[in-house]
Each structure stands twice: as structure tokens, then as C-alpha cells.
Amino acid sequence: MSVLIENLTRHVAGGKVVLDNVSLHVPDGAFVALVGPSGAGKTTLLRAIAGLDPASSGHVEIDGRAMEGLPPRERNVGFVFQNYALFRHLTVARNISFGLDVRPRASRPSRAEIDAKVAELLALIQLPDLGDAYPQRLSGGQRQRVALARALATGPRLLLLDEPFGALDPMVRRAVRTWLRDLHDQLGLTTILVTHDQEEALDVADRLVVMQDGRIVQDADGETLDATPATPFVMEFLGETLRFPGVVSDGLFIPADTHVAPFSTNVAEGATEALIRPHEVTLLTDASGGTVKRVGRRGPLERLAVSLGERSVEIERPVEAPPSDPVVLEIAQARLFQNGKPVVEGNHPWSDAPAVLADVVPEPV
Numbered sequence: 001m002s003v004l005i006e007n008l009t010r011h012v013a014g015g016k017v018v019l020d021n022v023s024l025h026v027p028d029g030a031f032v033a034l035v036g037p038s039g040a041g042k043t044t045l046l047r048a049i050a051g052l053d054p055a056s057s058g059h060v061e062i063d064g065r066a067m068e069g070l071p072p073r074e075r076n077v078g079f080v081f082q083n084y085a086l087f088r089h090l091t092v093a094r095n096i097s098f099g100l101d102v103r104p105r106a107s108r109p110s111r112a113e114i115d116a117k118v119a120e121l122l123a124l125i126q127l128p129d130l131g132d133a134y135p136q137r138l139s140g141g142q143r144q145r146v147a148l149a150r151a152l153a154t155g156p157r158l159l160l161l162d163e164p165f166g167a168l169d170p171m172v173r174r175a176v177r178t179w180l181r182d183l184h185d186q187l188g189l190t191t192i193l194v195t196h197d198q199e200e201a202l203d204v205a206d207r208l209v210v211m212q213d214g215r216i217v218q219d220a221d222g223e224t225l226d227a228t229p230a231t232p233f234v235m236e237f238l239g240e241t242l243r244f245p246g247v248v249s250d251g252l253f254i255p256a257d258t259h260v261a262p263f264s265t266n267v268a269e270g271a272t273e274a275l276i277r278p279h280e281v282t283l284l285t286d287a288s289g290g291t292v293k294r295v296g297r298r299g300p301l302e303r304l305a306v307s308l309g310e311r312s313v314e315i316e317r318p319v320e321a322p323p324s325d326p327v328v329l330e331i332a333q334a335r336l337f338q339n340g341k342p343v344v345e346g347n348h349p350w351s352d353a354p355a356v357l358a359d360v361v362p363e364p365v
């Protein structure tokens with residue numbers, strides 16, 4: 001089921017805008033993650049799609065059908081929330097069939113049909129023998145799978161998930177999300193997942209919709225977000241980032257920090273900021289450089305603190321022989337921003353840049 005959102009705005013009491021002219025298209029079969037800091041409007045957007053909260057203006061379509069005025073139960077969506085508690089007094093099977101059991105008699109399937117559906121869903125969530133168990137007996141991961149089965153019982157093709165794995169420990173969380181992605185593919189669902197965890201989003205979704213202050217700031221796959229983030233915020237939100245202020249002059253980015261090598265670029269002259277991931281920085285031995293020391297290790301990567309005079313930054317690289325002073329940082333892979341906007345003209349200036357020009361490394365001051 002496809003979802004089309006056009007110019008959706010929601011004001012709440014006091015005039016605060018919690019969704020600000022949001023437009024989004026989720027094609028049939030897509031798996032999209034809504035990410036962003038707390039208060040960005042992710043839950044509000046999900047609830048607007050489900051029909052749980054009215055929008056102040058704008059338009060929502062599911063599968064080409066306008067949703068205005070349609071109550072949640074008529075939207076044919078399944079949703080699971082973080083604290084989606086199972087009913088303690090009902091067995092797993094009755095928890096799963098709840099949405100069918102409460103239907104009016106005329107539209108309710110027969111008992112045999114409901115039991116067959118429950119058996120099918122128990123098999124799907126890989127808990128075939130736990131239908132008669134009560135929720136207290138289940139682990140957190142098992143409960144979450146039951147909550148998903150419950151959401152799927154009424155046969156929705158659109159699944160809305162709001163931090164469904166928040167309460168799970170990291171190992172179980174990873175297993176459940178892999179399972180969820182398989183389930184999405186197997187059932188041909190369309191899934192919109194809200195998560196705080198960008199790693200989770202990158203792992204499981206085809207596309208990430210990054211929200212900030214009620215707006216969508218970027219909507220792209222992980223690779224595009226990493227290569228061409230729309231704002232410094234997007235780059236920082238998606239992972240550890242080093243920021244180097246500087247200026248572009250005569251086709252060179254000249255960093256403000258000492259011990260950072262300039263690099264060539266074709267972007268316009270003027271104040272420019274270079275943002276880069278710690279593992280993309282390389283070190284050049286140079287007499288004008290700063291000191292470096294190993295400060296930690298993360299799996300196959302080591303962390304090195306490099307002194308830039310006024311400040312020190314930490315970079316990552318594969319574990320190698322101990323670095324020797326003095327070093328200069330080479331940051332030609334950085335993404336460049338001017339006035340908070342990315343400066344990408346046609347191709348990416350950083351990937352086109354020739355190797356750092358060692359001969360233009362400024363003399364230490």
C-alpha cells in the first residue's frame with residue numbers, strides 16, 4: 001500500500017507547529033524509517049497517517065484513497081508502539097486474535113477461521129507452541145513479536161511502527177529487526193518505522209526520512225545521506241562528525257586550524273565548513289604537524305587524538321604501527337557547507353579533489 005502525504009501541518013494548543021508542511025511519498029512495498037531527535041515530530045506524523053490525530057491542514061492518501069475523515073480502524077493499517085502492552089489476562093493466541101474477536105458479528109470470521117489465522121501468525125513469528133501461554137512467560141523479544149502478530153491479524157498491508165524495539169536489549173533488538181525486515185519482504189508489506197537509532201534505521205530501511213522541528217530535512221537512502229547530507233545537522237545526526245571551519249580561496253579550502261592540510265575544491269570562494277567522519281581522515285607525516293597519541297580501540301579501528309594547537313580531535317583508522325609525530329590531518333573527503341547549505345556542484349568536489357598538496361601546508365605559526 002502506498003502512502004502519499006501532501007503539505008501536512010499540525011498545530012497544537014498554544015499555536016505550536018508540530019508538523020510543518022510535510023510532504024512524503026512511500027511507494028508500495030517500501031520500508032522507510034523516520035528518524036530525528038526527540039520532539040522532531042516523528043510520532044505525530046505516524047499518528048496522522050494512522051488517523052489517531054487530526055492534521056490542521058494537508059492531505060493523506062493511502063493506496064490512492066483520501067483518508068480525511070476516515071477513522072483508524074477503516075484505514076487498514078497495523079500499528080505497534082513501544083509500550084504496546086499485551087493483555088496480561090489473555091493468552092498469546094487471544095492477544096493475537098483480539099482485533100478479529102472484537103469485530104461486529106457480521107464481519108467477524110468464524111472461530112475456525114480465527115484459529116487458523118492465529119496458527120498461521122504463530123508460525124510466522126516463530127512461536128508455534130506458545131499460543132496457550134500468557135504474556136508473562138515470554139521474553140521481551142517474544143512479546144514484541146506477538147505485538148507484531150496482533151497488528152498483522154486483521155490483514156493490514158501497511159505497518160506503522162513507533163520505536164517498537166525500544167525496550168529490548170541490543171542483541172535481541174538486532175535479531176528482531178532482521179526478522180522484521182524478512183517478514184516485511186515475505187508479506188509484501190509497506191512499513192514506516194520510527195526510531196531514535198540511526199544505525200537501526202540504516203540497517204533495516206530502504207530509505208531514511210530525517211525530521212527536525214516538524215519538517216523533513218532530507219529523504220534519501222543511507223548512501224546518499226552519507227555522501228551528500230542536506231545540512232550539517234543531518235551529517236551529525238547520522239554519526240560522529242568532525243567540523244573544520246575555513247575559507248575557500250583560489251580553488252583551495254584553507255582550514256582555520258593549524259595542522260590540517262588544505263585541499264583543492266571547485267566551490268565558490270568564501271567562508272566554508274568542512275565536515276568529515278573520523279575514519280575518513282588520514283594522517284600525513286609533516287614537519288609542521290602536531291602531536292598524535294593513541295587513545296582507544298574499537299574493534300579493528302584505533303582512535304587517535306591529534307593536537308591541532310588550540311584544540312584536539314579524535315580520528316579513527318585501522319590498527320597500524322604506532323603513529324609518529326608530527327602529523328597533519330588530510331580531510332579532502334569532507335563534505336563542504338557554506339551558510340549551512342551543502343555546496344555540491346555537479347560532481348562532489350571532495351571526491352574529485354587531487355591528493356592533498358603537501359607543499360601548501362601552512363607553516364606553523
Ligand SMILES: Nc1ncnc2c1ncn2[C@@H]1O[C@H](COP(=O)(O)OP(=O)(O)OP(=O)(O)O)[C@@H](O)[C@H]1O
Pocket residue numbers: 012013016018036037038039040041042043044045196
Ligand atoms: N497534543 C499535543 N499537544 C502539545 N504538544 C504536542 C502534542 N503532540 C505533540 N506535541 C509536541 O510536538 C512535538 C513533536 O512530538 P513527537 O512526539 O511527534 O516527536 P518525536 O519526534 O516522535 O519525538 P520522540 O522521539 O521523543 O518520540 C514535541 O515537542 C511534542 O511535545
